[in-house]
Amino acid sequence: MSQSAYIKFVQGSSVETLTLEEVQSKLMHYREQTALTGSQLGWDYAEAAFPYTFESKQDERWFYLKGINPLYKYIIFGPGETTSVDGKKVPCVQVVLPDGATHGDKAKANELCKYMAKQLQAELTMFNGRTIYYNPRK
Known part of the structure; x- marks a missing residue:
């Protein structure tokens, strides 16, 4: 059975919403x-830290990361909308x-x-249902 995690853009988040291209650019920034870091250490850390390639079907609603070795298979990313802990509908990345x-x-x-x-x-x-708050709260 598939599992989902949600990055929710609530009050205090630095953005209101993200498009599919913006999600992909954030992941590209992580890879860069x-x-x-790897070049500073003198080894190919990028391949170990991000062992995926970006793949996309004709659907504009999501893309997936495909593993480049047998230890990794797939992770799917897509913008959407969900309910926050407060019970409000908020934009998110699933x-x-x-x-x-x-x-x-x-x-x-x-x-x-x-x-x-x-x-x-x-x-x-997160996938286990626990919530981590990175947004500034009072």
């Missing part, structure tokens, strides 16, 4: 940062682990979700 996703996919999806939520000061509901 890890490549720079991250889905489809059936057949590996433990490596789940660990990497958790890492990518935390990275994006922290960068965007968003509310993150």
